[in-house]
Amino acid sequence: MIYLVRHGQTEFNVARRFQGGLDSPLTALGAAQGRAMGLKLRELIDPVGAAIFTSPRGRTLETARLIAQEAGITSPLIVEDGLAEISLGSWDGRTGAEIDAETNGRWSSLDRQNWYFETPDGERYDAFSARLQAALARVAAHPAAVRIIVSHGVAGRVLRGLHAGLAREDMLALTVPQGVIYRLDPERIVEIDCSDAIA
Secondary structure (H helix, E strand, C coil), rough: CCEEECCCCCCHHHHHCCCCCCCEEHHHHHHHHHHHHHHHHHHHHCCCCCHHHHHCCCCHHHHHHHHHHHCCCCCCCCEHHHHHHCCHHHHHHCHHHHHHHHHHHHHHHHHCCCHCCCCCCCCHHHHHHHHHHHHHHHHCCCCCCCCEEECCCHHHHHHHHHHHHCHHHHCCCCCCCCCEEECCCCCEEEEEHHHHCCC
């Protein structure tokens, strides 16, 4: 069984800065979301033999540690570079308004679902999705009975879309809430809300 979560809220999320290949710390709410997802997983899984696969970014590592602590998972985290968020190149760490001010409105002119792949020097969709597909295959091949992926917003959309066999436009239209667990069943994806466990 594979579960997929997005990291908890970060300071850049609050400031509406695009993190991409950069990082920022979890907020108090983000830490609470991580703990809540761990508590919910404790109800759903046997922590013995469970494995957590995390993107190498600090925000996912911090969320993964909180999940492990609350879920009772004692095995070491498995850092999977292929689960990292898309790099936006020179647009990493910027806001849409900042980009528009420097590029004569370029960011605002881009399609809301595809702009991540149209930055001047960031990752493109084909390479990004291939990287995530390979990472998902490595997770799926791991012998642990329960595998938990801690990833990101855009990466989480694409991971769910790849699992479900969705077209590109459909996967990029998926919502990416924080504090939610997705169970990747063979025939469907089940959303598990953890808001009732947020303290």
